[in-house]
Amino acid sequence: MKLRRHPWVQAIALVLLCTASAPGIALAQSEKPVVEISPGRAKAFRVAVQRFRDRAQPLRPSRADDLRAVIGDALDFTGILLPLDPAAYLGPDDSAPLSNRGRSDCPDWSQSGADALVEGEIRSGTGTLEIEFAVWDTARCVRLARKTITWDASEAIRLGRTVADEIVAAFTGTPGCAATEIAFVSNRTGHREIYVMDVDGRYTRTATRSDAVKSFPAWLPDAVGILYTSYTRSGLTNLYVTSRSQVRAGRLFPSLLPGYAKFRGVFAPDGEAVAIVASTHGRSDIFTVHRNTGKVRQLTDTPAIEVGPSWSPDGKRLAFVSDRAGSPQIYTMNRDGSDVKRITFNGHYNTSPAWSPKGDWIAYETRVEGQFDIWLVDPTGTTALPLVTNRRSDEAPSWSPDGRKIAFSSTRRGTADIYLIDRNGENLQRLTRNQGDNLAPAWGPFPR
């Protein structure tokens, strides 16, 4: 009896008892099933955008509301975070001064149905407009981003769209593409000129103005200019740059490959090299030219026609078109011309490759019964899928810089127009209408 009352004995007995009975009264951690969750139907977050505090001069009563409308439209365009109707807000509609403190009203916003809350302030500088804003995750009540963006005061719309793109980046890591632009070729004035428009098809402006025929616009990597092809008076084609004044406009590499017709140029993602299609004596090959040194390297050297270079996002490989197997097909190769691989095997006529910014797909056009459809193929050529199919022709795919959308030209309404479609084949949008033929879209990079 004395032994049983000893405190050490009692403690050991208690431990043994607990150890022995534990499995019986609770599931051990290792025995608990893993709750496996797969995606449901919800594809877009909901965001509450407050009216930003307006401290800019001169005073304009509608500035904050206009900005909120621009941000909302831009968020709708990207489709990752959809704006909530302010009438549903359980929190204040107007932004308070930004601070580094936490929020106490997250449950209100969460209950409003908002996954995200955006607050901000508008300020003015010398000829500029500045917006400071913060993005909140309402469920965890954590601030995901706080940024300041400054633009020319005349570009308030671009400023609002950039804010929207940054809100998307705070939730996904990749900005939206609402503030980017699309270059294209149009004969709306009777001449084939290069034009630039916003991604919603508005604010179209001319980038070139001459009588010569132009084609194949391709953006400089920092979006300050556009490289394009134009016929010269001698009848040959050459490469030119049209600029927004940051770089020198004019003919590119005037002494390059004399006697060759330069059909097309595409800058590498790092901007260091340009892939060029040049033709002489009935054959066409792909070259690269170093932007600063002018050093030329011939990448293809076969009797076949080889055109349509498109860089991989890391700049290490190029997709291109070759008819070396008897019909035009898509191939890839290293940037020095080695390791050539054919990646399209379906269809007898596949052209216009466009490598996606994430590197996972190459869009191309394929001829089916005399017209063209747009397909996707992975860079190894293992999987090919239709993206855009129609009785009329869909051609010249070009990826948005965020990889979420593709621009292309289509004759589905008679004349050729520029359309957009999501990468998953949804949300077809027509950008140009009733203004001649609009061709060869080239989606610009993120603004820097």
Next chain:
Amino acid sequence: MSSSTQASWLDEQEALQRRNWRRGVLLSVVLHGCVAAGLLYAPEPEPMRLPEVISVKMVSLPGAPPAPPKAAPRKAVPKPTPAPAPTPARTPAPAPKKVLLPKRPQKVSKKRKPKPKPLEYDDALAALRDELGEPDPPVASEEEVSDADLLATAEPAVSPGAGVEVDPALAKWLLDTRRHLRQVWVVPPDFLEQGLVTGLIVTLSASGDVLGQPEITRTSGNPYFDENTVRALVRASPLPPPPESGDWPFQFSADEGP
């Protein structure tokens, strides 16, 4: 397609097709002639003679024979269709042939108690997929997901193949929790087709409240996706009351299948 180079391709291509067509017609005429000559001059075959008696020996079997496994129909390589373009799926491994797996059971009546599914079925299915080099089956849309479907993956995380059955109360909680989280979890297209999987441990109260911040035990490699799973769990709180309070393992997978 505006350059003269590409236009010349078109011309060459059409000339080549015309040449091929002429050769094909000529070859076809020659082959038909050969076949007709063979039929005219071939000797008549002798009729097959049958044996006068056919004997059959009956043997007894130890038991009812198992039903022969149904041959899985093979799916051809997908062709382009004029229907709306499908979602592009990333399947890096070559899959020249697809095998249609047996359909999952139809919607189970809610009055019936959901019968937990033993592990062997899914293990066998997984082994079959591995053998055929097939990826996991696609996830059905919300409307198509039945209770049985949801339960199919609600097995305990014990050694595979052990055949352990899930306690009905636990199975119901797993079902309710999965359904609840699938409604709350927002997965933008950015996160799909990359095989992102995040594992977490979540502390739940007896009433299903998420206590504190879920802890990530297995990162997907994409911090925004990891953050998104934590957000979903916090936003979904309270979950259905669990069989017992404490830590519970969760796994979020963005893979919708091919």
